[in-house]
Amino acid sequence: MSFPLLTATAALPAVGAVATAAVPAARRTAAKWLALLVSLATLALAIIVLVRFDPGGARYQLTESHAWIENFGVRYELGVDGIAVALVALTAVLIPFIILAGWHDADPLETGSRRWRPTQGFFALILAVEAMVVISFESTDVFLFYIFFEAMLIPMYFLIGGFGDRAHAQGEEAASTQRSYAAVKFLLYNLVGGLIMLAAVIGLYVVAGNFSLQEIAQARANGSLHMATSTERWLFLGFFFAFAVKAPLWPLHTWLPNAMQESTAPVAVLITAVVDKVGTFAMLRFCLQLFPEASKWATPVILVLALISIVYGALLAVGQRDIKRLVAYASISHFGFIIMGIFAMTSQGQSGATLYMVNHGISTAALMLVAGFLISRRGSRLIADYGGVQKVAPVLAGTFLIGGLATLSLPGLAPFVSEFLVLVGTFTRYPAIGIIATFGIVLAALYTLVLYQRTMTGPVKPEVSAMPDLRARELVVVAPLIVLLIFLGVYPKPVTDIVNPAVKQTMSDVHKTDPKPSVEAAK
Secondary structure, eight states: OOOOHHHHHHHHHHHHHHHHHTSOTTOHHHHHHHHHHHHHHHHHHHHHHHHHOOTTSOSSEEEEEEEEEGGGTEEEEEEEOHHHHHHHHHHHHHHHHHHHHTTTTTSOSSTTOOSSOOHHHHHHHHHHHHHHHHHHHHBOBHHHHHHHHHHTHHHHHHHHHHSBOSOOTTOHHHHHHHHHHHHHHHHHHHHHHHHHHHHHHHHHHHHHSSOBHHHHHHHHHHTSSOOOHHHHHHHHHHHHHHHHHHTTOTTSOTHHHHHHHHBOHHHHHIIIIIITHHHHHHIIIIIHHHOHHHHHHHHHHHHHHHHHHHHHHHHHHHTOSBHHHHHHHHHHHHHHHHHHHHHTTSHHHHHHHHHHHHHHHHHHHHHHHHHHHHHHHHTOOBGGGOOOHHHHOHHHHHHHHHHHHHHTTOTTSHHHHHHHHHHHHHHHHOHHHHHHHTHHHHHHHHHHHHHHHHHHSSSOOGGGTTOOOOOHHHHHHHHHHHHHHHHHHHOOHHHHHHHHHHHHHHHHHTTOOOOOOSSOOOO
């Protein structure tokens, strides 16, 4: 029996979460180091998965399958395609940086303070989220996926509500109220989506007789499983609604700005760079593969919603006064691009969307974590409270600028390639949608450069005159992310080589081919 590599990649952070939570309260530093070491070991396993994955091989590799709840056709089935491998690697890369960036975020404000939960709990919850996200990417049993898709809400709820941002101008009591509101809103939105999906999961079982993604997809492909048109459409809507909430897609997005605003910067990165990717990933893996005809039927409406997300998110980002809310609305705009690329039903669009998931995770982590370092120094999230930071903390300002330029998809940085592919893939089939979506790029340049101009340039405000530059730990967090942004911006081939075969198979699932050019190339 071969080593269960996928199980180990998800189980290690789960075991690490339990071990970290069990560290005595007096050993706070030991708990931090344990969590960091577990995250690095998980990264090592993810790298082994990446190395052992053959892009030219079978669609799902490193598979595991064991009986679980046999009477209901539920199996413990894992397997990864190129898209899942890329996102498992992204998750494993980001978690150590999230832990390092949040090294002091859960420390008590003063000796004996009860206003913050134990440090051990903060890092244990981060590892728990990692475990659930990883197994969600690996699951090829619909019921197994659903369990962890919903279970990750629990640790996220406590991370948002129990370990919120300390930079709150209205005092600790008001901050606690706002954190609770944001956590409950996050939980309710996602629970409603999950309950609707549960009904669709049950409906899928009634129709198919099991929960195996591969068996159902194969039965649909060879004609042995037929779904009535109305049944397929209702089941698709049940799945898509839950994924659209998680993603988040307009108008189901309103929980995200509150959650990111009230979270610490590392938790905000965990939300938008890691957890939200499960929603867009699931659209590719489950919606398109299980319900191909319904996916094509819903495409026009979904593209319009994605377009609204792009423009609406960018417009609201322009008008924000809070740094974290600005990044949150920018992410809503970026998720619009990802969903647009998925449902453009072209190989360029879907390759770009998958690459965008990876690149957005890295760029958002870089920008938000540097913003978190900035906020922790000044004690304020308001843009108006800053000015002239580049004169007193040039390294902080420089890394903030690179993160911002990546967010606006500057050529030479990673998000440019993915955004370009999404726009090209959309334009070839839906030119009007592609043209309007380009306004999101213009608005991204506006909100990013205005944010930098207002916080980093101009006269030095007295409150930031003594602001220290990035420390060694903070440089260790930011520098690798900047290197990745530049490397993947110049040479995205390592990621595209992995995801492109999976994208071609997804295109085959929905029986779509790329549109032929209107003008043939000269021979």
